[in-house]
Amino acid sequence: MNTILALDLATKTGYACNCTGLGSIISGVQTFDVKRGESPGMRFLRCRGWLNEMNDLVKPDIISYEQAHHRGGAATACGVGLVTVVLEFAALHKIEV
DSSP states (O other), X not given: OOOEXXXXXXXXXXXXXXXXXXXXXXXXXXXXXXXTTOOTTHHHHHHHHHHHHHHHHHOOSEEEEOOOOOOSHHHHHHHHHHHHHHHHHHHHTTOBO
């Protein structure tokens, strides 16, 4: 059975994983807020760091994410950036998307 990490990418990213190695399902919300005075790029660095932690914990075979409807503006920039981080991470670690 494949371990699947499912993501609902946003500033507050929802996630769920059928952790076959742990014998359970985990889920939650991870926040990628930018603090006052920080570069907007910190959001994406936090996302990459969190993905590294999840990779160490659950070793996903597949990462699945919801393709959001983009209306423009800051929310679209955030969503596209987070998708880019996930795609790069998956390619680097040879994880199917």
